[in-house]
Amino acid sequence: DYASSARGPQGGGLFIWSASTPKSSHNGGTIISPTVPWNGSHGTHEAFLLGTGETVPAGNGCWLRMYKELTSADFGTTGEGSTIDDAPALRAFLNYCISLNAEAKIPAGKFLLNSAIQLTNIDRLTVRGSGSNTTILKRGDNVITASFTEILRFRAKTGGGAKVNVHGLGFDGNARGNPAYFTIHTITGTFQVGETLVGKDVTISEVGVNTLKFNRYLTDTMSGELITGATSGATAIASITDVNPGTVYIESVVGTFQVGESLVGRTAVIATKSATKLTFSSINSSFTGPVTITGATSGATAVVTTKFDAYEWEQSHCMRFDPLLVGDFETAVVSDIQGYDPTADVINFSGGATKTHGDILVSDVVCTLRNRTRSDITVSGSYRSLEIARVKANSVEIELNSYNSDLPNITVLSDIVTVNLDLAAEGSTDATGYPPATLNNIQITKTAFLANFDAIINGCRFALNSHLRFVRGKWSMKNCAFVANDGFTETKLVYYSADGTNPRKLDFSNCEFSMEGTGSLTRYFEDDNSFGSSATTQEAVNFALCVFKGSTIRSAYFRSGKFVFDRCRHEYAGAAILQSTPSAVGITNELTLSGNVITDASGWLYEPPIAFSTGAPIKVWMSGNLSKTLGQLVYFTRYDKIAPPHGAAVGADAVLEFQQIDREFEAG
Numbered sequence: 001d002y003a004s005s006a007r008g009p010q011g012g013g014l015f016i017w018s019a020s021t022p023k024s025s026h027n028g029g030t031i032i033s034p035t036v037p038w039n040g041s042h043g044t045h046e047a048f049l050l051g052t053g054e055t056v057p058a059g060n061g062c063w064l065r066m067y068k069e070l071t072s073a074d075f076g077t078t079g080e081g082s083t084i085d086d087a088p089a090l091r092a093f094l095n096y097c098i099s100l101n102a103e104a105k106i107p108a109g110k111f112l113l114n115s116a117i118q119l120t121n122i123d124r125l126t127v128r129g130s131g132s133n134t135t136i137l138k139r140g141d142n143v144i145t146a147s148f149t150e151i152l153r154f155r156a157k158t159g160g161g162a163k164v165n166v167h168g169l170g171f172d173g174n175a176r177g178n179p180a181y182f183t184i185h186t187i188t189g190t191f192q193v194g195e196t197l198v199g200k201d202v203t204i205s206e207v208g209v210n211t212l213k214f215n216r217y218l219t220d221t222m223s224g225e226l227i228t229g230a231t232s233g234a235t236a237i238a239s240i241t242d243v244n245p246g247t248v249y250i251e252s253v254v255g256t257f258q259v260g261e262s263l264v265g266r267t268a269v270i271a272t273k274s275a276t277k278l279t280f281s282s283i284n285s286s287f288t289g290p291v292t293i294t295g296a297t298s299g300a301t302a303v304v305t306t307k308f309d310a311y312e313w314e315q316s317h318c319m320r321f322d323p324l325l326v327g328d329f330e331t332a333v334v335s336d337i338q339g340y341d342p343t344a345d346v347i348n349f350s351g352g353a354t355k356t357h358g359d360i361l362v363s364d365v366v367c368t369l370r371n372r373t374r375s376d377i378t379v380s381g382s383y384r385s386l387e388i389a390r391v392k393a394n395s396v397e398i399e400l401n402s403y404n405s406d407l408p409n410i411t412v413l414s415d416i417v418t419v420n421l422d423l424a425a426e427g428s429t430d431a432t433g434y435p436p437a438t439l440n441n442i443q444i445t446k447t448a449f450l451a452n453f454d455a456i457i458n459g460c461r462f463a464l465n466s467h468l469r470f471v472r473g474k475w476s477m478k479n480c481a482f483v484a485n486d487g488f489t490e491t492k493l494v495y496y497s498a499d500g501t502n503p504r505k506l507d508f509s510n511c512e513f514s515m516e517g518t519g520s521l522t523r524y525f526e527d528d529n530s531f532g533s534s535a536t537t538q539e540a541v542n543f544a545l546c547v548f549k550g551s552t553i554r555s556a557y558f559r560s561g562k563f564v565f566d567r568c569r570h571e572y573a574g575a576a577i578l579q580s581t582p583s584a585v586g587i588t589n590e591l592t593l594s595g596n597v598i599t600d601a602s603g604w605l606y607e608p609p610i611a612f613s614t615g616a617p618i619k620v621w622m623s624g625n626l627s628k629t630l631g632q633l634v635y636f637t638r639y640d641k642i643a644p645p646h647g648a649a650v651g652a653d654a655v656l657e658f659q660q661i662d663r664e665f666e667a668g
Helices: 043-050 088-101
Strands: 014-022 062-067 103-106 109-113 118-121 124-129 135-139 154-157 162-172 182-189 198-206 211-214 225-226 235-242 248-255 266-273 275-281 289-293 300-304 319-321 329-340 348-351 359-370 378-379 387-402 411-424 438-451 454-458 461-464 468-472 473-478 481-484 492-496 504-508 512-515 524-531 541-544 554-560 562-566 575-579 590-594 604-607 618-623 657-660
Touching: 043 088, 088 103, 088 109, 088 118, 154 162, 154 329, 154 378, 162 319, 162 554, 235 512, 266 454, 319 329, 329 348, 348 359, 359 378, 481 492, 492 512, 575 590
Parallel strands: 103 124, 109 135, 118 154, 124 162, 135 162, 154 319, 162 329, 319 348, 329 359, 348 378, 359 387, 378 387, 387 411, 411 438, 438 454, 438 461, 438 468, 454 473, 461 481, 468 492, 473 504, 481 512, 492 524, 504 541, 524 554, 541 562, 554 575, 562 590, 575 604, 590 618, 618 657
Antiparallel strands: 014 062, 182 211, 182 235, 198 211, 225 235, 248 275, 248 300, 266 275, 289 300
C-alpha cells in the first residue's frame, strides 16, 4: 500500500484472488499479476502498469480489486504536483475506463504530467474531477517537444460516434516552465532576467551563453534582428528560433542530409533530421538565416530560414478533441474548466470539412495568465451545433476550416467576457449559405473579427482597440454598444472588408457608438467600397434608434450602396453623415433619412458628394428630421449637382435625386 504520495504511487485497497484470470489481463490498477516485477519505486511504476517483465506471460492467477468507486488514485496517481510524474498512472487509468465505457474520476490534487495523455478508441467516456479549483493537471517543465502536444487528447473509436464529457478540471499549461528559446550571437553587454526588449513585447526569463528564453512567442521578423535590452542596454543579433537552440528550419532542400555528418565550413554536426528542420549536436554561434548550408558527406544543400516555427508551442493545447472523420464525436460536453498559463489553446476542437463534430457544449470556463498566442477556446472543425456559455477568457476563436455546408453549424454564444473574439465560417459563400449564429451578452474588451455567418447579436459590448471588421455573411446587431477604447489609433470603428466581400446584410438597432478617452477615431462607421457585390444581392445598411455620441466623431462615412438612418441621434459638430464619390458599377445608390435628431448647434445631418465616377445618381428620401439649428440638415457644397425634386428630369451631371424632403425646410 503506497498511499503516501510523498513516498510513491498511491494504491492499496481490497483484492480477491482469481486463479483463472490470465496474467496478460494485468493493468496495474484493478488487475494485478503478482509475477510482474516492481520494487515499489516511482521510477519503475510505469513499467509495472504496462506489465513489463512478466515472468509467466502465458499463465493464470491475478489479484482483482474490489471497489464501489474507482479513481485514478487506484492506478497510482499521487496528486503531489511537484516532483512525481503522474502521467503514466493517469494514462493507464483513463485507458481502463475507456475499455469499460466507465466514468473516470480524478480526485483533488495537482497532477504533474511530463508526457501527453493521448486517448484513442473512445466510445463513451466521462472524465470528472472534483472541481476546476481542486483537480489540476499541470504540464511539467521543459517538456514541450515535437512529440509532446496536448495535455489531454481525445480520439474516437473506428467509425466515430464518440460521446465524451469532461467536467471539473483545471489545467496549468505551465508556459512559464516551457519558455521560448532564441539563440543569439555578436553579443555586447549582459542581458538581465526580467528585462524587456526595446520595441518588443517580450520579457527575458533566462539568459544562457548564446541563448535567451522569453515569456512569450516571438515574431518571424525578429530572426536576424539586432535586439537590445531595455534595462541593461545589452545587444545581440537574434539567430535561430526553436524549442532546442541547436535546431534550425530549412527550405529549398536538394539531396539528402545524413545524421552524423558535419556541415561544410561550420562547426555543426547533424544529430537528427526531418524534411523541414535539422538538429545539431554542436553549432556555430554565427549561424543565422537566410544562408545556404551544405552537408560535408552527402553534398546536400538547403537554405536556413529566418522563420520562427512555433509549432511545438502552438499545438501544445491543454485539451483537444481531434476528429478523424465526419461526425467522429457525436457529443462533446465540457464544463467547469479553468485554464492557467497555457502555451496554446485551453480547449481545442480541431478538424475541418471532413473531420467534424456533432453537438458541442462548453460552459463555465475561466482562463487566466495568458502569455502566448492562440486562444483559450478554439473551434476549427465543422459541427452540428455549438453552444458556449458563461466563459471568461483572453480569446475565443470559432474559425471553421474548410467549412462543411452539409452540417447545420448552428452556433450559440452567451454570457462571455473575452479580450478577443474571432467568429468566421471560412469557405461559406452566397452559394453555400451562411451558418446561423446567435450571440447574447458578449463583452469584448480589445478586438473582434466577424465573417461568413448569418448572425443575430444581442446585448453585446464591443470595446475595441482596433476596428471591428465585417466580411460577407448577414449581421443583425440589437441593443449593442460599440466603444473605441482610450488610445484608439485608427480612424474608423466599424468597417467593411474589401469590395466584393462585404456583408450581404447589416443592421444596427438600438445601438450606441462612443469613445472612451482620446484617440485617432474620426468616424464610427465606414464603407469605403460598396455594399454588396451586385445589384441582385444588395440590401441596405440599416441604422435604427442608434446613438452616435460625441461632438468630434462623425456618425458614418460611405461611398456606394443603400443606407438607412431611422430615428438616430447624432452629436457630431459637423456633417454627421458624409458620403464620398460613388464609384461602383451596378450598385443602386440610395439614402433614407427619417426621424433623425442633430443635437449640436454646428451639426448637419448629411453632406452629399459633388460627383460620381460610375454608377447611378443618389436617390434620397428625407422625412421628420430635426436639427438643433432649424434648417441645418443637408450641407450642400454644389447646388448645381441636385436634380429637381418631385419627379422632374434628372440632368446628366446630377448627383442627388431627392425623392422626398422635409417639407418645412423645402423653401430654404
